[in-house]
Amino acid sequence: MSGNGRFEPRIVAFLCNWCTYTAADTAGVSRMKQPPNVDIIRVMCTGRIDPVFVLKAFAEGADGVIVSGCHPPGDCHYNNGNYKTFRRMPLVEALLQQYGIEEGRFHWGWISGAEAPKWAELTREFTEQVRKLGPLNWKQQFASKED
Amino acid sequence: MGQNGKLKLGLYWAASCGGCEIAVVELREKLLIVDQVADIVFWPVATDFKYKDVEAYPDGYMDVCFFNGAIRTSENEHLAHLLRKKSKILVAFGSCAYEGCIPGLANLFDRESIFRRVYLESESVDNPNKVVPQTTYQMPEGEIHIPKFYNTVKTLAQVTDVDYFLPGCPPQDPQIWAVIEAIVAGKLPPKGSVVGANEKTVCDECKHVREEKKIKKFYRYHEIIPDSTKCLFDQGIICAGPATRGGCGALCTKVDIPCRGCYGPPPNVCDQGASLLAAVASVVDADTEEDARRIVSEILDPVGTFYRFSLPASLLHRARLS
Numbered sequence: 001m002s003g004n005g006r007f008e009p010r011i012v013a014f015l016c017n018w019c020t021y022t023a024a025d026t027a028g029v030s031r032m033k034q035p036p037n038v039d040i041i042r043v044m045c046t047g048r049i050d051p052v053f054v055l056k057a058f059a060e061g062a063d064g065v066i067v068s069g070c071h072p073p074g075d076c077h078y079n080n081g082n083y084k085t086f087r088r089m090p091l092v093e094a095l096l097q098q099y100g101i102e103e104g105r106f107h108w109g110w111i112s113g114a115e116a117p118k119w120a121e122l123t124r125e126f127t128e129q130v131r132k133l134g135p136l137n138w139k140q141q142f143a144s145k146e147d
Numbered sequence: 148m149g150q151n152g153k154l155k156l157g158l159y160w161a162a163s164c165g166g167c168e169i170a171v172v173e174l175r176e177k178l179l180i181v182d183q184v185a186d187i188v189f190w191p192v193a194t195d196f197k198y199k200d201v202e203a204y205p206d207g208y209m210d211v212c213f214f215n216g217a218i219r220t221s222e223n224e225h226l227a228h229l230l231r232k233k234s235k236i237l238v239a240f241g242s243c244a245y246e247g248c249i250p251g252l253a254n255l256f257d258r259e260s261i262f263r264r265v266y267l268e269s270e271s272v273d274n275p276n277k278v279v280p281q282t283t284y285q286m287p288e289g290e291i292h293i294p295k296f297y298n299t300v301k302t303l304a305q306v307t308d309v310d311y312f313l314p315g316c317p318p319q320d321p322q323i324w325a326v327i328e329a330i331v332a333g334k335l336p337p338k339g340s341v342v343g344a345n346e347k348t349v350c351d352e353c354k355h356v357r358e359e360k361k362i363k364k365f366y367r368y369h370e371i372i373p374d375s376t377k378c379l380f381d382q383g384i385i386c387a388g389p390a391t392r393g394g395c396g397a398l399c400t401k402v403d404i405p406c407r408g409c410y411g412p413p414p415n416v417c418d419q420g421a422s423l424l425a426a427v428a429s430v431v432d433a434d435t436e437e438d439a440r441r442i443v444s445e446i447l448d449p450v451g452t453f454y455r456f457s458l459p460a461s462l463l464h465r466a467r468l469s
Contacts, residue, residue: 086433088425090440095450098255101467142299142465
């Protein structure tokens with residue numbers, strides 16, 4: 001919660017070094033308006049993003065998670081890292097759904113290095129979307145004593 | 148150790164199916180050797196010791212306690228704490244105590260929905276008065292109590308301190324024997340170790356040949372007759388081998404049944420399901436997002452498939468409570 005009592009979501013974004021991170025960097029340098037709720041973790045490629053990263057982020061207190069990298073088919077710096085991502089992430093989505101984590105808390109997609117405004121817009125929209133869903137509080141739910 | 152030089156051994160079952168007890172009996176003639184080296188001081192399934200006998204033991208009285216079963220009720224939790232206090236070495240015996248196992252899949256639901264299904268909706272139940280378990284009930288003779296059924300299944304290590312983990316559903320008898328020998332010889336690894344298993348995956352013990360094929364369709368086991376020489380994964384059957392600790396001797400794949408993951412994650416893997424998910428995604432033959440979605444949507448129950456034996460021990464532990 002912020003000082004004014006409004007819920008401030010904590011969002012973890014795993015971004016690939018070559019595309020979306022570059023976009024985020026450009027968005028920052030260009031002074032594009034972005035909420036401070038998104039914590040960026042830079043990885044070399046979205047193909048490096050083990051499903052564990054997403055699950056652990058939620059387990060450790062994230063209210064939302066973003067995975068974003070280079071547009072398929074041809075943008076990936078390593079040729080096919082983004083293919084690995086789009087084969088993996090639909091399954092992660094299905095898992096999260098079974099766990100009861102709303103669809104709106106997880107976003108994965110593609111933003112190229114030239115799409116800084118798209119990144120800024122995503123951070124704004126996603127933050128508001130997660131804010132509406134409210135806190136996830138995963139840790140507390142397992143730690144709480146049985147009544 | 149007792150005055151007769153024998154170990155004091157306890158065995159207990161919490162939320163489990165009884166298969167772990169059978170696995171102990173599977174030691175067959177070696178049970179006689181166990182009897183020579185150990186006195187059994189608590190084993191509800193086979194002996195007549197009561198809880199009050201255990202409560203009367205001094206702390207640390209038992210040298211070793213094999214605890215099988217997950218923590219489902221307040222009784223399970225009470226016994227977990229009690230046996231921890233009364234034992235020098237507490238072993239989480241079998242998949243339920245180690246990672247929650249099949250009872251742990253109930254973590255996709257909560258107490259209320261489980262009671263509704265089991266006591267009210269189930270097709271085989273006749274319950275006109277709609278009776279569901281109550282923790283207390285007033286009888287003419289006085290108040291009676293039954294243990295509380297928790298919302299969440301936990302592993303033994305999530306409620307108390309555990310010395311060793313012996314995986315398997317059930318643990319294989321040669322592995323149980325190896326652990327008993329190690330205990331008797333005093334050659335146990337550092338506290339917290341997984342014992343009675345290997346350091347590599349089930350694939351390492353499996354005879355099927357892996358060709359790293361890509362697949363366009365996943366099959367459920369009844370939909371295909373597998374080739375018994377080739378890797379089951381290559382044939383589109385989800386096999387937990389790549390994400391499962393070896394030690395069972397790849398018993399299931401030996402008879403062309405896919406591994407389901409009962410020995411838990413291999414060393415250095417914190418979440419078995421995520422590891423299996425990554426393995427499954429890596430064989431999907433899809434060059435577009437739509438293809439990938441279509442192929443993986445054939446996996447009907449991802450949590451039940453990837454976390455069949457490890458949901459309570461996984462990173463997220465359970466589905467969200469409403």
